[in-house]
Amino acid sequence: MAKRKIIKMSKYRKFPQEKYEDMSPIRRLERKLDRVNHIMELVRTIVPIMLLILNCIILAKIFNLI
Numbered sequence: 001m002a003k004r005k006i007i008k009m010s011k012y013r014k015f016p017q018e019k020y021e022d023m024s025p026i027r028r029l030e031r032k033l034d035r036v037n038h039i040m041e042l043v044r045t046i047v048p049i050m051l052l053i054l055n056c057i058i059l060a061k062i063f064n065l066i
Contacts, residue, residue, distance in 0.1 A: 020028065033040070060066045 020031070023031070057066070
């Protein structure tokens, strides 16, 4: 009798989970980006604030306020 391939079903999704090796490159990238999502959000918040501060400093130097 042939062995059956056991596919693990996810709790939250109705479709089977794929193994990391069996995924397409785009799905792998998507999976990696999902893992670092919170870090990316933090960077998207901090970088504009830093740029705004730097822009204010540059403008103050141009108009001789500093």
